[in-house]
């Protein structure tokens with residue numbers, strides 16, 4: 019099949035490349051010229067494991083190309099995928115300006131029948147709205163199909179080739195059949211439904227996963243007070259197949275470009291039809307508060323944070339990505355700086371992106387965890403990059419002012435802490451705490 023993908027970001031690029039790998043002819047379009055010229059030179063503008071190799075191979079074999087000429091790409095394709103961003107407006111509602119604009123441009127370029135497949139996450143009713151927008155601009159026949167995307171950053175290629183399910187929302191049986199054929203190799207779990215239900219499935223999925231995370235984080239907070247261990251609790255409840263093990267890792271809460279924006283958008287979608295989504299509002303609130311548990315734990319140990327030097331290990335919202343959109347690190351570092359602490363930050367690959375959203379004289383950018391820990395009063399581990407688990411704590415202790423580790427992702431185990439001399443705090447695992455800070459430490463300034 020000849021496919022044009024509009025929007026060459028995390029979703030568009032990965033989907034486009036994976037369809038090329040499945041032997042379709044794919045042309046990826048973006049209005050950002052620098053992105054396109056990088057891709058044409060074989061450079062990948064985002065970090066995603068396994069992606070570069072696929073891009074290079076499919077481009078070399080002639081099935082994958084990149085352009086900023088949307089009209090030409092649309093004309094030479096049977097199927098057009100919309101994968102542009104739908105970020106939050108200040109109200110929390112999804113900003114549909116990009117997808118509406120992309121749909122207009124597609125309509126104006128159409129010179130024959132097209133299937134238009136929406137992969138962007140859009141509020142219920144948006145595909146119907148896009149249908150109208152396109153119909154007003156062209157006499158050419160077309161079908162709209164909603165195929166929401168469920169990939170995760172960091173495992174996007176793997177997820178695309180091994181989806182749990184494919185959801186196809188459409189009113190048109192012929193278009194549905196073509197889209198089923200496109201995905202048939204990937205999974206047997208293909209759910210065909212109407213446009214509105216497909217749109218809702220996407221929001222409900224993200225909202226449910228976010229709810230699991232906030233739920234386990236609240237359980238973790240209670241565990242800290244009653245002396246239970248949240249890792250054991252999560253394992254214990256996860257064996258119940260009705261609950262499952264996934265998404266029960268307690269920590270500093272969810273971030274990223276999707277859970278925060280999609281939970282807010284669903285609250286707004288409900289609000290627009292006069293329904294107060296109380297549960298989801300609490301999920302969002304708990305998630306926001308959870309980030310600051312890092313600050314409270316530092317305060318328990320040091321009292322005032324003024325004059326402290328804090329090493330931040332990890333800036334990306336999760337490991338294996340360079341994405342820092344709504345990363346917990348943003349709120350945590352802002353709060354530290356506000357309270358007069360100096361920050362030494364590092365991340366294996368997300369540092370450049372992070373500096374674009376936050377820079378301050380109070381932040382020193384470091385090559386790695388060791389450099390960040392040098393002369394620091396405490397380490398805050400915010401992203402569970404595997405390399406942060408490889409440091410020998412007893413060596414780190416020698417370079418730090420105070421041997422304090424606040425583990426926001428529960429990465430360290432008892433064995434690693436043994437005889438390390440570290441003051442250690444994690445999330446919801448009080449039995450792992452070492453040296454209770456009854457008398458608060460003072461920064462050695």
Ligand SMILES: NC(=O)C1=CN([C@@H]2O[C@H](COP(=O)(O)OP(=O)(O)OC[C@H]3O[C@@H](n4cnc5c(N)ncnc54)[C@H](O)[C@@H]3O)[C@@H](O)[C@H]2O)C=CC1
Nearest residue numbers: 025026027028029048049050102103104120138139167171
């Ligand atoms: N990032 C993720 O892991 C996932 C994202 N989604 C959804 O997919 C959508 C896209 O997300 P991302 O890929 O993260 O966004 P992104 O911001 O990485 O990429 C969007 C791209 O679209 C381009 N664009 C915007 N308007 C355009 C136009 N008129 N013509 C050509 N290019 C245009 C932008 O320049 C940008 O490169 C969003 O709705 C998001 O909620 C869904 C599942 C996973």
Ligand SMILES: O=C(O)[C@H]1O[C@H](OP(=O)(O)OP(=O)(O)OC[C@H]2O[C@@H](n3ccc(=O)[nH]c3=O)[C@H](O)[C@@H]2O)[C@H](O)[C@@H](O)[C@@H]1O
Nearest residue numbers: 167168169170171265266267269271272273274276335336
């Ligand atoms: O709509 C989207 O964009 C995507 O959002 C998430 O994917 P993603 O945000 O890339 O990454 P996740 O692995 O879901 O992690 C999201 C956040 O939750 C946190 N998390 C995850 C799992 C967990 O148990 N605990 C936890 O705190 C992670 O640290 C991260 O900050 C969903 O998992 C995807 O299915 C969906 O397609």
